[in-house]
Amino acid sequence: MGKTIIISNRLPVQLQINNGSIEATPSVGGLATGMKSVKLEGERLWIGWSGLTKEDIPKELSPKIDEALAKHGCAKVSLTADEIDGYYYGFSNRTIWPLFHYFLEYTEFELDFWETYQQANQKFADAVLEKSGEDDTIWVHDYQLMLVPQMIKEKRPNATIGFFLHIPFPSYEIFRTLPWREEVLEGLLGSDLIGFHTYDYERHFLSSVRRLLGLEVSFNDIFQENRIIKVDSFPMGIDYDKFSNAAQEHIENPKEKTDIQKRLDEHKKSAPGTKLLLSIDRLDYSKGIAKRLNAFEYFLNRYPKYKEKVRLIILAVPSRSNVPQYQLLKKEVDELVGRINGEFSTVNWTPIWYFYRSMPFENLIDLYTNCDIAWLTPLRDGMNLVAKEYIATRTDKTGVLILSEMAGSAYEMSEALLINPNNFEEQASALKTAFTMPEKEQARRINVLQKRLSRYNVKVWANSFMDTLLKQKESPAANVAKRLTEKVLGEIVEKYNTANKRLLFLDYDGTLAGFHKDPQQASPDEELYDLLDALHSQKNTTLFLISGRDKETFTKWFLPKKYNMIVEHGVWISRNGEEFQLLEQVKKDWMEKIRPVLESVVDRTPGSFIEEKNYSLAWHYRNTDPDFGEKRAVELNETLTGLIGNDDISVLAGNKVMEIKSSNVNKGRAAVRVLSEDDFDFVFVIGDDWTDEFMFQELPDSAISVKVGLKKTSAKYYVNGPKRVRELLKNFV
Numbered sequence: 001m002g003k004t005i006i007i008s009n010r011l012p013v014q015l016q017i018n019n020g021s022i023e024a025t026p027s028v029g030g031l032a033t034g035m036k037s038v039k040l041e042g043e044r045l046w047i048g049w050s051g052l053t054k055e056d057i058p059k060e061l062s063p064k065i066d067e068a069l070a071k072h073g074c075a076k077v078s079l080t081a082d083e084i085d086g087y088y089y090g091f092s093n094r095t096i097w098p099l100f101h102y103f104l105e106y107t108e109f110e111l112d113f114w115e116t117y118q119q120a121n122q123k124f125a126d127a128v129l130e131k132s133g134e135d136d137t138i139w140v141h142d143y144q145l146m147l148v149p150q151m152i153k154e155k156r157p158n159a160t161i162g163f164f165l166h167i168p169f170p171s172y173e174i175f176r177t178l179p180w181r182e183e184v185l186e187g188l189l190g191s192d193l194i195g196f197h198t199y200d201y202e203r204h205f206l207s208s209v210r211r212l213l214g215l216e217v218s219f220n221d222i223f224q225e226n227r228i229i230k231v232d233s234f235p236m237g238i239d240y241d242k243f244s245n246a247a248q249e250h251i252e253n254p255k256e257k258t259d260i261q262k263r264l265d266e267h268k269k270s271a272p273g274t275k276l277l278l279s280i281d282r283l284d285y286s287k288g289i290a291k292r293l294n295a296f297e298y299f300l301n302r303y304p305k306y307k308e309k310v311r312l313i314i315l316a317v318p319s320r321s322n323v324p325q326y327q328l329l330k331k332e333v334d335e336l337v338g339r340i341n342g343e344f345s346t347v348n349w350t351p352i353w354y355f356y357r358s359m360p361f362e363n364l365i366d367l368y369t370n371c372d373i374a375w376l377t378p379l380r381d382g383m384n385l386v387a388k389e390y391i392a393t394r395t396d397k398t399g400v401l402i403l404s405e406m407a408g409s410a411y412e413m414s415e416a417l418l419i420n421p422n423n424f425e426e427q428a429s430a431l432k433t434a435f436t437m438p439e440k441e442q443a444r445r446i447n448v449l450q451k452r453l454s455r456y457n458v459k460v461w462a463n464s465f466m467d468t469l470l471k472q473k474e475s476p477a478a479n480v481a482k483r484l485t486e487k488v489l490g491e492i493v494e495k496y497n498t499a500n501k502r503l504l505f506l507d508y509d510g511t512l513a514g515f516h517k518d519p520q521q522a523s524p525d526e527e528l529y530d531l532l533d534a535l536h537s538q539k540n541t542t543l544f545l546i547s548g549r550d551k552e553t554f555t556k557w558f559l560p561k562k563y564n565m566i567v568e569h570g571v572w573i574s575r576n577g578e579e580f581q582l583l584e585q586v587k588k589d590w591m592e593k594i595r596p597v598l599e600s601v602v603d604r605t606p607g608s609f610i611e612e613k614n615y616s617l618a619w620h621y622r623n624t625d626p627d628f629g630e631k632r633a634v635e636l637n638e639t640l641t642g643l644i645g646n647d648d649i650s651v652l653a654g655n656k657v658m659e660i661k662s663s664n665v666n667k668g669r670a671a672v673r674v675l676s677e678d679d680f681d682f683v684f685v686i687g688d689d690w691t692d693e694f695m696f697q698e699l700p701d702s703a704i705s706v707k708v709g710l711k712k713t714s715a716k717y718y719v720n721g722p723k724r725v726r727e728l729l730k731n732f733v
Helices: 030-036 059-070 081-100 111-131 148-155 181-188 199-213 240-252 259-270 289-302 324-344 361-370 385-392 424-436 439-455 458-474 486-498 526-536 551-561 591-604 626-644 667-675 690-698 721-730
Strands: 004-010 013-018 021-026 044-049 074-077 137-141 160-164 193-196 216-218 221-224 227-233 275-282 310-317 352-356 373-376 400-404 417-419 502-506 541-546 564-567 572-574 609-612 617-620 649-653 657-662 682-687 704-708 717-719
Touching: 004 111, 013 059, 021 059, 044 111, 059 074, 074 111, 081 111, 111 148, 137 148, 137 458, 148 160, 148 181, 160 458, 181 199, 193 199, 193 458, 199 216, 199 227, 199 626, 227 458, 240 361, 240 385, 240 439, 259 361, 275 289, 275 361, 275 385, 289 310, 289 324, 289 424, 324 352, 361 385, 373 385, 373 424, 385 400, 385 439, 400 424, 400 439, 417 424, 486 682, 502 667, 526 541, 526 551, 526 721, 541 667, 551 564, 551 572, 564 667, 591 609, 591 617, 591 626, 626 649, 626 657, 649 690, 667 682, 667 690, 682 690, 690 704, 704 721, 717 721
Parallel strands: 004 044, 004 137, 044 074, 137 160, 160 193, 193 227, 275 310, 275 373, 310 352, 373 400, 400 417, 502 541, 502 682, 541 564, 682 704, 704 717
Antiparallel strands: 013 021, 216 221, 221 227, 564 572, 609 617, 617 657, 649 657
């Protein structure tokens, strides 16, 4: 049984060096709780940075730190102060964090940051490779380590790797501004499963993969060479019982009161009926704290009757205080709190209590259980677990949650009052609704939320991700061909060599040759001519090039070579250098009706064009934006389906091309016709496109069928790309 290896920027322990001794204390956090609950047999190992730089650790203490961490199932990655500065404070938090949260104005694209990020990610990957074995399951966490999956996969191709992003993934238009966008995507695609909090983030990621890398995406599967990468959404939960039980204990068996609780009690005694409004966030520009303060000021002016009837408690937890934007934000928030308190305070009332510090767990419970309303208005947030924690602590079934619709948790918490954090009028109205909401309505909403959050807690989240990862590794997508291994290839070559009569059907574009932006420029090279010459000249071997290309192009390229050819999907046939003859009787009068439709689509789809063949029309959209092209293809298919009616015309959806042709013509029909002309005991067919599926389906089961690329197919085997196709065919020579 292999290990489960978790990799994150920080380890779930706090290290302290005291007079030469090392103290390691487990830290409390949702991720640590979730990973402890993963239902897997075998050993667990957590790899990450210890929080101490190389310069902080005396050489003689390094082994002691390793020993202390090992007791907690952890292993450290050693990082220097310069690496932390460039990798963590630099690229992670001054490039990726603002970019992924839509703060382009704060995003810094520094080459030094990027190079240090690569260097640090390699250190994490090397630590995993050193500590892991072939049977281990690896789970990489968050935006600091987006290159690690591919770095591991390059050295260990069969490793089982999952990745989870705990922050939003931005839209394509935002993500494309990153200078190293392809490298980041390729780093993530080293994973077998990539997880996000919401479907929106998943959708944005898939769009970027399609548009920037040009990979095929089918629903939430990404097809990359010999692999299928699954992408899915797993909204992270909380340790629900921990918060709920702590709240119940706080109410039923109060111990010695904390300073915070004493202050809350004084407030309730001196101002009965006054509502407590809670705001808890890290001090981060993505959390919308400054806008929330301005919205609170707007509320007090808009509804003056609530003056002295409400108190806003703001807990701002210090964060990344050495990053310039955070220093400016701290100054702005301090000034706003001071100005609002100065403007509205009375002898008996201060509208805002402001705490700039971290608070222990028991103080959080004090705040959660005493505050009537939680007001959380991030401008962009991957999840926001505070919203879930507040609901879990409302054991008396009262309380109102006002939540930004920009938070990932909003998708699961529709019973909250959802607001646009940029709309002060809407926020003021939501506050008024919260203050006047009857307790019966509060209880109804709280009950629904609590049932949902208790079911999908952090343990369920972690196990759901891990179960999906293991299933993904064990069983690739249905209807996908088997990889053509060296062993299988050897068996095929042996059958080829012992056969009496051999028949080969070879597709051209995407099979023998790669795709080109201009189809007319994808002409054969000398290596391909040499290979085809060798196959064509063999005794007892019939070679057919079978393509959707027009006969004029193939006449120019291949007729002097006297190869057998079938073109335009089975309309024309040429044998041994003879002129092309019609293989099927087809009509072309329908083309005048269809051509204007295609021309209209070309006019509205930049980069697309029409290829007119003798008996078919093809609309190519390889050079368009992938998502836009697919959208237009769907529209065109619907339009054509309505137009062709009973004309015996069909639409073929190929690889970035739609072709309209006679229904009684396809590659499969043509291949079967050739097969019937002789007694062949070895039949081999290879192609990459949907149009080749007709051959895979209609040729007998004894035929050896090969798909180029890992895609859903009726073929028996697959290989990766034209280069591998040529290597395969050289075994027949």
